[in-house]
Amino acid sequence: xxxxxxxxxxxxxxxxxxxxxxxxxxxxxxxxxxxxxxxxxxxxxxxxxxxxxxxxxxxxxxxxxxxxxxxxxxxxxxxxxxxxxxxxxxxxxxxxxxxxxxxxxxxxxxxxxxxxxxxxxxxxxxxxxxxxxxxxxxxxxxxxxxxxxxxxxxxxxxxxxxxxxxxxxxxxxxxxxxxxxxxxxxxxxxxxxxxxxxxxxxxxxxxxxxxxxxxxxxxxxxxxxxxxxxxxxxxxxxxxxxxxxxxxxxxxxxxxxxxxxxxxxxxxxxxxxxxxxxxxxxxxxxxxxxxxxxxxxxxxxxxxxxxxxxxxxxxxxxxxxxxxxxxxxxxxxxxxxxxxxxxxxxxxxxxxxxxxxxxxxxxxxxxxxxxxxxxxxxxxxxxxxxxxxxxxxxxxxxxxxxxxxxxxxxxxxxxxxxxxxxxxxxxxxxxxxxxxxxxxxxxxxxxxxxxxxxxxxxxxxxxxxxxxxxxxxxxxxxxxxxxxxxxxxxxxxxxxxxxxxxxxxxxxxxxxxxxxxxxxxxxxxxxxxxxxxxxxxxxxxxxxxxxxxxxxxxxxxxxxxxxxxxxxxxxxxxxxxxxxxxxxxxxxxxxxxxxxxxx
Numbered sequence: 123x124x125x126x127x128x129x130x131x132x133x134x135x136x137x138x139x140x141x142x143x144x145x146x147x148x149x150x151x152x153x154x155x156x157x158x159x160x161x162x163x164x165x166x167x168x169x170x171x172x173x174x175x176x177x178x179x180x181x182x183x184x185x186x187x188x189x190x191x192x193x194x195x196x197x198x199x200x201x202x203x204x205x206x207x208x209x210x211x212x213x214x215x216x217x218x219x220x221x222x223x224x225x226x227x228x229x230x231x232x233x234x235x236x237x238x239x240x241x242x243x244x245x246x247x248x249x250x251x252x253x254x255x256x257x258x259x260x261x262x263x264x265x266x267x268x269x270x271x272x273x274x275x276x277x278x279x280x281x282x283x284x285x286x287x288x289x290x291x292x293x294x295x296x297x298x299x300x301x302x303x304x305x306x307x308x309x310x311x312x313x314x315x316x317x318x319x320x321x322x323x324x325x326x327x328x329x330x331x332x333x334x335x336x337x338x339x340x341x342x343x344x345x346x347x348x349x350x351x352x353x354x355x356x357x358x359x360x361x362x363x364x365x366x367x368x369x370x371x372x373x374x375x376x377x378x379x380x381x382x383x384x385x386x387x388x389x390x391x392x393x394x395x396x397x398x399x400x401x402x403x404x405x406x407x408x409x410x411x412x413x414x415x416x417x418x419x420x421x422x423x424x425x426x427x428x429x430x431x432x433x434x435x436x437x438x439x440x441x442x443x444x445x446x447x448x449x450x451x452x453x454x455x456x457x458x459x460x461x462x463x464x465x466x467x468x469x470x471x472x473x474x475x476x477x478x479x480x481x482x483x484x485x486x487x488x489x490x491x492x493x494x495x496x497x498x499x500x501x502x503x504x505x506x507x508x509x510x511x512x513x514x515x516x517x518x519x520x521x522x523x524x525x526x527x528x529x530x531x532x533x534x535x536x537x538x539x540x541x542x543x544x545x546x547x548x549x550x551x552x553x554x555x556x557x558x559x560x561x562x563x564x565x566x567x568x569x570x571x572x573x574x575x576x577x578x579x580x581x582x583x584x585x586x587x588x589x590x591x592x593x594x595x596x597x598x599x600x601x602x603x604x605x606x607x608x609x610x611x612x613x614x615x616x617x618x619x620x621x622x623x624x625x626x627x628x629x630x631x632x633x634x635x636x637x638x639x640x641x642x643x644x645x646x647x648x649x650x651x652x653x654x655x656x657x658x659x660x661x662x663x664x665x666x667x668x669x670x671x672x673x674x675x676x677x678x679x680x681x682x683x684x685x686x687x688x689x690x691x692x693x694x695x696x697x698x699x700x701x702x703x704x705x706x707x708x709x710x711x712x713x714x715x716x717x718x719x720x721x
Contacts, residue, residue, distance in 0.1 A: 193211065200302075225302065233253070310515060324579065324580040337372060341570040359483060361455065469616070472608055546592055659703045
């Protein structure tokens with residue numbers, strides 16, 4: 123049938139089938155039937171879908187073209203709840219590419235969305251009502267299970283990694299577990315082979331600590347669930363035009379084409395949805411300076427915790443909270459903590475800093491340690507960008523398939539941590555708390571990189587991923603100011619800054635020799651000169667302001683341990699941090715006595 127005849131009914135001299143009043147769904151596995159053997163109803167021909175019906179006036183069969191050949195290969199229901207029924211479609215589009223798309227049946231209530239999406243994918247629909255009827259009346263034999271999030275899922279006792287276009291797993295039934303969505307995701311694209319990516323992109327990362335670590339951190343996203351690890355982010359920061367975006371592009375080529383790299387210019391709601399679409403994969407956000415400082419602070423917790431905000435539906439009930447498990451990377455010019463503090467002087471918490479690890483990008487040649495024979499960093503950077511635009515999207519799939527055969531991932535991860543610790547300087551081999559938690563992040567990246575090398579995917583030497591993780595961990599420690607707990611340091615510095623800023627203006631001088639009767643505006647407390655040292659008596663309201671961002675308990679504990687705050691005994695004999703201070707001019711007040719010169 124010519125395209126020009128698509129909107130015309132074609133009469134066939136075929137004897138009608140008796141008793142077929144309603145549309146009949148013909149199994150797509152049945153070979154195409156010749157016209158004289160056609161049944162009444164929906165029939166898939168070689169290139170198109172037709173609806174055959176009897177003309178009541180002539181008794182002849184009319185063939186109405188409905189769409190290009192769009193097969194319904196299975197029906198499916200949710201893997202966990204059994205609901206959310208859907209259909210899996212398969213067709214060859216106008217560019218001769220095979221497309222598979224699993225749609226929820228609920229979307230058929232508004233057939234325009236499905237038809238619009240199909241047309242955008244290169245299919246054709248000629249008769250919308252008939253096509254919707256084709257979908258609504260379909261009841262194929264094959265039963266699939268579906269999920270509404272990509273990533274790791276357990277099906278019939280086995281683990282599978284589900285993507286919009288393919289499911290990975292060591293089981294013959296892996297194709298019966300599908301990702302179902304109103305829109306067909308085009309996030310993951312591929313070009314070339316894993317060998318071509320290794321030879322034209324991967325091996326050139328060798329010898330470059332930031333490149334190797336960033337790629338390893340991206341591959342570690344697929345290890346989070348199997349090893350029971352938590353979400354983790356890094357911020358690769360440094361001066362403009364040194365190659366940070368090049369590293370981001372190389373990381374993107376693990377999963378897809380350059381469009382996989384996203385901008386930091388986004389909203390909270392959009393970023394939550396984006397994170398969910400990258401579940402168990404790598405989220406890369408370029409140019410952190412474009413993100414609002416307040417949003418940056420919230421992003422650290424949202425991506426680090428793997429959960430979106432709780433929201434209410436229009437009817438008042440609570441929406442299901444979006445959850446996701448992933449590693450992520452930002453590129454920017456300043457540390458995350460500094461970026462957050464640009465929000466009206468807000469302090470970056472240690473919780474935010476440990477969720478996004480700030481790693482300086484600078485090295486010998488911009489972000490590069492070695493140039494592999496290229497004359498300049500710019501020339502090498504241009505080469506990597508070009509090659510990562512030619513070969514992409516295959517490495518992470520092969521990484522998943524290969525790691526499915528390894529059963530002792532958690533034990534091997536522990537071994538990698540020991541290996542990494544032994545590669546660190548001696549003063550960094552013993553740590554606890556936040557630094558140890560950060561080291562776990564570097565460890566899983568090192569393990570992912572070593573695994574990928576073992577699988578023949580990178581072109582790196584054995585041990586290079588561990589080396590790169592160690593170099594970047596040392597850089598993180600230096601940027602942070604040490605491997606010890608930073609919360610106490612930040613608190614003490616904040617208290618000192620408060621005293622230095624407001625010591626004269628907001629603390630009334632009650633030294634006996636002082637005859638100044640000037641009024642103190644917005645008083646935070648009192649001060650007294652004793653034996654050449656200033657003692658500050660801080661009122662409760664001033665003390666709260668002084669340790670803003672920290673709990674009262676932590677502030678008292680840290681100040682006492684630093685020797686700046688002296689505890690006293692109350693009438694019951696209990697040690698307390700505050701005491702009564704009397705002044706002839708200002709009466710009695712309960713205060714915290716601080717002496718910053720004491721240690």
